[in-house]
Amino acid sequence: xxxxxxxxxxxxxxxxxxxxxxxxxxxxxxxxxxxxxxxxxxxxxxxxxxxxxxxxxxxxxxxxxxxxxxxxxxxxxxxxxxxxxxxxxxxxxxxxxxxxxxxxxxxxxxxxxxxxxxxxxxxxxxxxxxxxxxxxxxxxxxxxxxxxxxxxxxxxxxxxxxxxxxxxxxxxxxxxxxxxxxxxxxxxxxxxxxxxxxxxxxxxxxxxxxxxxxxxxxxxxxxxxxxxxxxxxxxxxxxxxxxxxxxxxxxxxxxxxxxxxxxxxxxxxxxxxxxxxxxxxxxxxxxxxxxxxxxxxxxxxxxxxxxxxxxxxxxxxxxxxxxxxxxxxxxxxxxxxxxxxxxxxxxxxxxxxxx
Amino acid sequence: xxxxxxxxxxxxxxxxxxxxxxxxxxxxxxxxxxxxxxxxxxxxxxxxxxxxxxxxxxxxxxxxxxxxxxxxxxxxxxxxxxxxxxxxxxxxxxxxxxxxxxxxxxxxxxxxxxxxxxxxxxxxxxxxxxxxxxxxxxxxxxxxxxxxxxxxxxxxxxxxxxxxxxxxxxxxxxxxxxxxxxxxxxxxxxxxxxxxxxxxxxxxxxxxxxxxxxxxxxxxxxxxxxxxxxxxxxxxxxxxxxxxxxxxxxxxxxxxxxxxxxxxxxxxxxxxxxxxxxxxxxxxxxxxxxxxxxxxxxxxxxxxxxxxxxxxxxxxxxxxxxxxxxxxxxxxxxxxxxxxxxxxxxxxxxxxxxxxxxxxxxxxxxxxxxxxxxxxxxxxxxxxxxxxxxxxxxxxxxxxxxxxxxxxxxxxxxxxxxxxxxxxxxxxxxxxxxxxxxxxxxxxxxxxxxxxxxxxxxxxxxxxxxxxxxxxxxxxxxxxxxxxxxxxxxxxxxxxxxxxxxxxxxxxxxxxxxx
Numbered sequence: 001x002x003x004x005x006x007x008x009x010x011x012x013x014x015x016x017x018x019x020x021x022x023x024x025x026x027x028x029x030x031x032x033x034x035x036x037x038x039x040x041x042x043x044x045x046x047x048x049x050x051x052x053x054x055x056x057x058x059x060x061x062x063x064x065x066x067x068x069x070x071x072x073x074x075x076x077x078x079x080x081x082x083x084x085x086x087x088x089x090x091x092x093x094x095x096x097x098x099x100x101x102x103x104x105x106x107x108x109x110x111x112x113x114x115x116x117x118x119x120x121x122x123x124x125x126x127x128x129x130x131x132x133x134x135x136x137x138x139x140x141x142x143x144x145x146x147x148x149x150x151x152x153x154x155x156x157x158x159x160x161x162x163x164x165x166x167x168x169x170x171x172x173x174x175x176x177x178x179x180x181x182x183x184x185x186x187x188x189x190x191x192x193x194x195x196x197x198x199x200x201x202x203x204x205x206x207x208x209x210x211x212x213x214x215x216x217x218x219x220x221x222x223x224x225x226x227x228x229x230x231x232x233x234x235x236x237x238x239x240x241x242x243x244x245x246x247x248x249x250x251x252x253x254x255x256x257x258x259x260x261x262x263x264x265x266x267x268x269x270x271x272x273x274x275x276x277x278x279x280x281x282x283x284x285x286x287x288x289x290x291x292x293x294x295x296x297x298x299x300x301x302x303x304x305x306x307x308x309x310x311x312x313x314x315x316x317x318x319x320x321x322x323x324x325x326x327x328x329x330x331x332x333x334x335x336x337x338x339x340x341x342x343x344x345x346x347x348x349x350x351x352x353x354x355x
Numbered sequence: 356x357x358x359x360x361x362x363x364x365x366x367x368x369x370x371x372x373x374x375x376x377x378x379x380x381x382x383x384x385x386x387x388x389x390x391x392x393x394x395x396x397x398x399x400x401x402x403x404x405x406x407x408x409x410x411x412x413x414x415x416x417x418x419x420x421x422x423x424x425x426x427x428x429x430x431x432x433x434x435x436x437x438x439x440x441x442x443x444x445x446x447x448x449x450x451x452x453x454x455x456x457x458x459x460x461x462x463x464x465x466x467x468x469x470x471x472x473x474x475x476x477x478x479x480x481x482x483x484x485x486x487x488x489x490x491x492x493x494x495x496x497x498x499x500x501x502x503x504x505x506x507x508x509x510x511x512x513x514x515x516x517x518x519x520x521x522x523x524x525x526x527x528x529x530x531x532x533x534x535x536x537x538x539x540x541x542x543x544x545x546x547x548x549x550x551x552x553x554x555x556x557x558x559x560x561x562x563x564x565x566x567x568x569x570x571x572x573x574x575x576x577x578x579x580x581x582x583x584x585x586x587x588x589x590x591x592x593x594x595x596x597x598x599x600x601x602x603x604x605x606x607x608x609x610x611x612x613x614x615x616x617x618x619x620x621x622x623x624x625x626x627x628x629x630x631x632x633x634x635x636x637x638x639x640x641x642x643x644x645x646x647x648x649x650x651x652x653x654x655x656x657x658x659x660x661x662x663x664x665x666x667x668x669x670x671x672x673x674x675x676x677x678x679x680x681x682x683x684x685x686x687x688x689x690x691x692x693x694x695x696x697x698x699x700x701x702x703x704x705x706x707x708x709x710x711x712x713x714x715x716x717x718x719x720x721x722x723x724x725x726x727x728x729x730x731x732x733x734x735x736x737x738x739x740x741x742x743x744x745x746x747x748x749x750x751x752x753x754x755x756x757x758x759x760x761x762x763x764x765x766x767x768x769x770x771x772x773x774x775x776x777x778x779x780x781x782x783x784x785x786x787x788x789x790x791x792x793x794x795x796x797x798x799x800x801x802x803x804x805x806x807x808x809x810x811x812x813x814x815x816x817x818x819x820x821x822x823x824x825x826x827x828x829x830x831x832x833x834x835x836x837x838x839x840x841x842x843x844x845x846x847x848x849x850x851x852x853x854x855x856x857x858x859x860x861x862x863x864x865x866x867x868x869x870x
Contacts, residue, residue: 214731215724222721225712232667232699232707233722233775234690292712 021344028337029285029301032330036305040312047315054194058262060307061200062087062255064300066274067281068207069251071299072244074282075211077224077291078137078144080245083252083278085155086129087271090256092159094122095168095266098179112177119185119257126253127246129155134242148245152275159268168266186262196258203251208296220244224291280327281306284334305330365391366428367556368413368444368525373422375408377762382408383580386422389573390525392556395547397567397588399560400577401600401796406560407765409577410527413558414446415439437466443524447517447531451510453502459513460485460498463520488516493542507703508535508655515543526550527558532566533791536655536820544570562793563821564593576600600796616645618681619814620697620783625675627658627665627838635661636673637838643814645782648805650829651818654858658838659818660702663785667699668692679783693722696782700773700789702818708772709760716742716756718771723778745774750800766797773801777808784808786817790824802828822851836860 024031041048066083073080101112113121129151136147173180188195211217219240222230231237255274260266285302287294309330313323368390375383383405390396390413400406411417413424415433424431426442433439436446453462460482461468469480485498494512502510511531518526532540547557547570561567567574571588576599584599621642627635636658643649651659665673668689677684684692701707710718719742720727727738742756749770753763760771769789776784786805790798805828809815819825825832832849834842834857842857 213733213735215728215733216731218717218721218724218733221713221717222710225710226706228707229710230721231689232669232701234693234779235721236688236690292710 028341029298029305029334032334033301033305033308036308036312040308040315044312044315047312052315054197056308056311057197057200058194059311060304061196062258063274063277063281063307064200064303065203065251065255065258066278067285067299067303068203068296069248070275070278071282071285071287071294071296072207072211072220073144073248074279074287074289075220075224075291075294076241076244077227077289078241078244079148079279079289080130080133080248081145081148081275082129082133082151082155083248083255084271084274084276085152085159086126086249086252087256087259087274088268089129089155089159089162090122090126090253091260091266091270092162092168092268093125094118094182094257094260095171096162097121098171098173098182099168101177112174112179114179115173115181115184118179118182122257123250123253126256127250130246130249130252131242133249134245137245138238138241156268156272163268165268167268168260169264171260171264171266183261183264186258186260186264196262199254199258203254204296204300211296216240216243221292224293226292277306280331284331286338302334365393367392367426369425369428370409370413371423371425373409373412373419373424375405375412375417375420377408381580382764383412383419386577386580386582388413388575388582390556390558391573392524393551393554394572395551395557395559395570397559397561397571397574398577399562399564399567399574399596399600400583401766404577404600405580406577407529410446410529410558410560413439413525414444414527416446440521440523443522444527445518445521445523445525446527446529447514448529451507451514453510453513453517455501455503458499458501459489459496459505462502462513463488463498463517465517466521484520485516488519489513491519492516492546494539506656508539511535512539515546519546523555525556525558527560529560530562531559532561532563539655540566562790562798564596567596568593616812619643619645619647619679620816621676621678622666623676623678625662625665625673625677627661627670627673634658634838636665638675639835639838639840641833641840641843643783643816645812645814646809648809648815648817648828648830650825650832651816651835652820652822652825652832652854652858653818653835654820656837657835657858659835660787661838662835663699663701663787663818666692666697666785693779693781696780698722698776698779698781698784700776700784700786702787702791704765704769704772708775709768711759711761713760714757715746715751715753715760715763715771718760719745719756719774719778722775723780726778741778745778749774749777749804766793769793769797769801773804781813783814783816786815788819789817790819790821822854825849825854826851834858834860 037048046052066087070080070083097113097118101110103110133148133151136142136150137144171182173182185195190198211220219230219235222233222235223237223240227237252271256271259270281303282294282299283289283302284305285294285298285300287299306327309327310323313326318326366389370386370388373383373386373388386405386409388398388409398406398409408417412419415436415438424433431442433442454465457465463485464476464481469477469484471477482498489496489498489512492512492515494509496505496509496512502513505513512535515528515531531543535543547559550557559567559571568588573585574588574591574596575585576583576596578600586595623640625636625639629635639662651662653659661670664670665675666677668684668687673685675685679692679695679697682695684695684697705711710721713721716739720738724733727734727741739756746753746756751763751770751774752767760768763771773786773789789801789805793801802824805815805817809830817829826849830846832844832846832854833840834844834854836858841860842853844853
């Protein structure tokens with residue numbers, strides 16, 4: 001017994017300075033972000049100007065908010081393929097509420113919710129689709145990939161059905177109906193900062209806090225790491241999973257609102273393949289698809305790498321075909337580097353102990 | 356050190372100056388180890404003494420940080436388990452390594468399945484081969500059954516059969532008997548003698564010292580990652596081994612029977628029906644008082660694990676009453692059972708006990724997070740300090756609470772699982788085979804903790820298939836057989852013979868009915 005206590009105190013603080021290589025590796029996504037910034041700053045005129053950066057950040061905001069929601073789902077070892085469709089569907093819900101209102105045929109009147117109410121209803125719809133995903137995955141035991149693939153089609157179909165495939169345009173509202181102000185979300189500013197960027201900061205901060213500092217967050221990691229052990233520890237596994245899908249749906253609804261507001265129009269096809277960008281951002285940021293590993297900060301950086309890369313390539317005049325190829329290479333390289341880093345970490349940890 | 360000297364020709368595998376470092380722990384330092392052909396080479400040591408690591412190095416699963424290996428006097432390095440297997444070294448791991456989604460026959464032919472014209476798998480031949488292997492182990496498990504559907508003991512048999520499927524010169528067995536019943540152990544020993552006769556070298560790790568005295572030829576004792584002593588088994592005694600493992604023989608922790616308090620747990624007519632008819636748990640009723648240690652003794656498949664699972668709410672089909680502190684918990688969620696003071700330390704810690712991606716600290720506090728929560732927020736500081744306290748209390752060997760739990764040895768991981776359940780401040784603690792895959796020293800520590808808990812007023816229920824554990828540590832023993840509670844003895848009334856008889860009671864009844 002005494003020897004155990006001894007060895008415990010002896011190695012109590014083995015923290016030595018980590019080798020530079022390992023440090024570089026742990027911040028690889030961040031370094032990649034700096035590299036793309038420097039590269040495009042040097043090759044593309046005006047890339048580092050504030051207006052350009054704001055445009056890039058606004059583009060990133062949509063994908064990053066989706067990716068934040070996606071990260072929660074992936075941390076539980078799930079996947080949410082429906083977010084792109086939720087973006088489209090929720091945009092259409094908001095567009096419909098603003099132009100058609102809620103017709104109550106029995107009373108022969110139509111209620112027009114104001115913009116705040118419209119946003120609230122739309123977010124609730126998004127969370128509701130997430131709830132359906134969650135119930136399919138937990139209560140009906142459908143594999144996440146299949147369940148959300150199904151809702152991907154359903155939500156997209158529903159978006160098209162809302163208007164028979166047409167676009168709700170000119171969503172500026174009508175002063176007589178008291179629903180003006182919707183475009184503020186996508187093009188307004190708070191203290192000179194675009195609203196969508198403010199929203200991204202809030203989403204990121206809340207999500208990072210929830211993931212790292214709350215029992216819910218810890219439970220999310222535990223469910224992804226070992227579901228059975230989590231359940232035996234009293235974690236309500238199903239409830240946790242349902243919440244993550246609802247968070248993902250909520251984030252997707254907000255992204256849909258941002259897009260509709262910025263374009264002042266809701267198009268039923270908007271958000272197509274966004275789910276793949278969100279997954280890519282999460283993976284690029286170090287989230288493991290098998291669950292239990294990943295951080296919100298990582299996802300955020302991942303989203304910025306993808307966003308800066310695609311906007312920069314556009315400005316450089318690289319063809320969109322090549323853009324796809326490059327994006328794919330970056331994602332694969334990220335995962336390969338992630339594996340290398342884990343091996344390196346282990347090796348250096350050993351050497352630190354030997355020395 | 357000179358006790359074990361024999362002709363060096365017998366040495367088939369030799370390790371020299373082996374060292375291995377993991378994040379958070381130094382597993383091995385300067386270890387020499389000789390493996391002789393046609394003999395059982397035993398390796399013993401406490402938890403974290405480095406036995407499993409040394410085995411993995413010999414089997415090519417882990418690369419040593421320092422040191423050299425010699426196979427048939429030639430220096431070798433193993434790139435992988437496959438590489439080692441090609442050179443005639445097989446291993447049976449402590450943690451089961453089977454594909455649960457495949458059948459027994461498929462698992463046995465995972466590598467080198469018999470094919471027709473080198474093309475598709477010959478299912479007939481595959482099943483035949485499986486049958487032959489299982490027959491050799493005297494265990495007629497249906498080769499078409501999914502491994503997932505087998506009990507752990509049966510899975511262990513399949514694991515052993517898998518190692519026998521390849522022709523080996525050296526066979527490493529890392530605690531092969533930890534999940535086996537006494538009868539299954541006998542069969543295994545027969546197989547081992549058979550292998551010895553065929554000049555196979557066996558490397559045998561076990562925490563059951565009586566077993567080592569029966570089957571072993573040479574013994575090497577590891578302590579704290581170093582080679583402590585070695586000898587021929589015929590020259591030594593159990594006490595000799597214990598002394599070298601822990602540094603003293605003072606291991607008797609048979610605390611006095613504590614005085615029981617009020618009723619802590621009562622179950623009435625608890626049953627778990629089997630889909631195929633009959634019961635896993637067959638109308639079991641008993642009650643346990645605060646401050647009492649009750650042992651559920653029974654053979655493999657007696658329904659002990661299932662009973663615990665019913666108590667904990669893992670089996671929704673279970674019926675019956677479960678009263679904890681006067682409140683019926685039947686039908687409530689696991690979380691609410693934990694809140695009402697019931698907690699389970701599961702049998703399979705890898706599958707049910709640990710979250711492998713999380714740190715020691717996060718694992719320890721997982722079941723009691725609400726204690727560290729203010730409004731929505733976790734209080735990291737108090738979480739960390741309580742985790743440190745528990746690490747000290749359970750004497751978990753780890754450099755920092757933030758080390759990933761997978762870096763720990765088996766016994767230390769088990770202590771983490773027990774620590775986690777203690778952090779929920781339970782009134783009734785259930786331990787399913789708490790000594791499975793744990794060495795003598797840690798076993799004694801675990802039972803000492805159980806005694807302390809009962810003295811602090813907890814009701815402790817543990818299951819075991821080890822007679823010595825049942826007789827040595829429990830205040831009361833309930834014997835289970837085929838899902839039924841067949842007998843109950845107080846500590847002073849119980850005898851080995853009575854327990855064994857009661858544990859097979861349901862079998863003999865059934866035979867009587869059949870004939």
